[in-house]
Amino acid sequence: MFNINPDIKKSPTLPSSFYRDEKYFEDSKEKIFTKTWQFIGDTDLVKVPGQVYPFTLLDGYLNEPLLLTRDYDDNINCLSNICTHRANIVCDGVDNVKSLRCRYHGRQFELNGLFKFMPEFEGCENFPSDKDNLPKIPFEIFNNFIFTSLNPYAPFEDFFKEIKERLYWFPFHKLRLDTSRSKDYLVKAHWALYCENYLEGFHIPYVHKGLNDVLDYSNYTQEIYKYCNLQVGMAKSGEVIFDESPEKNIAAYYYWVFPNMMFNFYPWGLSINIVKPIEKNLTKVSFLTYISDESKYDTGAGSSLDRVEREDEAIVENVQKGINSSLYKAGRFSPSRETGVHHFHLLIDEFMSK
Template sequence: MSHLLHCQKLELDHARALHASFYNDPIWLAHEQQQVFARSWQLVAHTGDLAAAGDHVATDVAGKPVLIVRQADNSLKAFYNVCRHRAGPIATCNGRGAKALHCAYHGWTYTLAGQLRSAPEMQGACDFDVTQIQLPEIAVREWQGLVFVALAADAPAFDEMFAGIVERIKPIDISALRFHSRVHYDIDCNWKVYIDNFLEGYHLPHVHPGLSKVLDYRSYDTELHRWYSLQHSPIRNNDGIYGDGNAWYYFVYPNIMLNIVPGRMQTNRILPLGYNRCRIEFDYYYSDDPAVHARIQNEQSFSDEIQQEDIDICLAVQRGLQSGSYEAGRLCPKRESGVWHFQNLLRDAYRQAIPVQQ
């Protein structure tokens, strides 16, 4: 496997895509959970899920159970959702207004801050002191109404991850948008296939005829930053779908997408369900502008159409990657710089998993 990583990063005008093995060999998903997902900031909730003290969200990050809890002082804390007794779940679902956290297995009770408060029938345990037992904390941050956690201490600095996004999209204020709805799709392809597809407009004229009429392909461009890329296009001929302005398609490494148009943001989380299967979660956020709300039905129908087109092509690409006939094709320097950027970040992570023999 290490020979696949032996090649150094190529400049964009010489770049090739990842080898098919990274999409087909189950061993890479284990490396990705440890080196990619656990060592990055992961989107886990929106602030509406955690509006008041005791509100909590139970989720998985990099295959690990995680619990996020709103504190009485309005701060957030995140923990592994694992009781310190015998690893039972402290919460089995999201909840509102809890006064304490109760393990569902044996009833051990923790404060909202993760300090053990009581442990039933443990009086006979020698040297057992509830004050010495605390849930290990995980880093958690709020940004523009979204909540993120990072499992590893060496995850990139949060502020660096999102630097410049708010300023770039002005006058749009995504913090003022309100959660509307969620849909998800489970797709039989590797999670990276879906992201590769998102990261380039090269396929727009061929896969998305409707979207190509709305976006100006000649002006469509891609900007690369340290931890994210931006695809941008003016909006045109949209027949009341998006409104006037610009479309901003942000990808934040390794699996977060922020699709922003005037009055609306759509967040996507790309979650591996296996080495050849993934889940795409779409959360829709809208402004309070009545004109925007009048477009919601048309906009979501249009989004569903685009999504089905993406699903169909991603399934076909996965079959191609599994055919045994494909290795690593050349990238288009003009249109696939976002793919090159993402795959180079992955190459760095893979080298951490399996050091290359020099």
């Protein structure tokens, strides 16, 4: 569809039309975002039986009302939050309940989504049936993080296996969400431009002076997997590194998972960045800060993240202006420094072509 060549040396970048045409922005909903795994939050959202957590999957883009529950068998469920009667939102607030009851005409559901009761339906034929249950949505839990996919293109393992295997030693169990250090950024650019910028360290010496002082750019590496890739930031000598890692002198592991998730591991913990399309030239990026070792917070490659983010935003918003120019059609890749961007463009081409 977009002629991305598997050989980076021969390939053009994505055409500017991908970022400019409303049709591609709309088509990406179904072709990319409903088919991939999306981050919801952590299991503390539904810590005890009876807890319910309604949320909108990619609010402002997919706009799918979903509901997390923990039922009385202590199982987590991810359900459609749309009443199977006449489509009212079933649950509209975080709560602790015995069962779910729609406020419109009183239909009730168990916390696992099973239809329970409906008033005034005597005589209604073939009722209730399976169609009256709240649809169950696939979800997966990885180290207390919950992900869902409306229509998974591939199993969760295909997206996350490499992180699990490589970071088996990482103290996931110590991570605590620090809301005071979490933040949303609004970026006036297409979501894919934001991701592409993340996917290369090529710009670090040019755009991030402070970060460049702690990373050893000559040894910065990129590894490509099926639906994710990894950039390894090597520390300059004397800088903060992972003491627990069997690998030496690592300042940061930057994992990106297709299409819109970034998992940045630092010696102090994990910064998760979720890229949420709003309009074709407007994106919300949620930074979630999970701390495992407070004493190392804001050191090394994981320091001044707010400043690094603003430096990235400024450059990506400039690219947004450039991508709208009639004089720009597509570019080319650096075979040594842009393998991550090339991988991203190949995946976009694959998903959009289906």
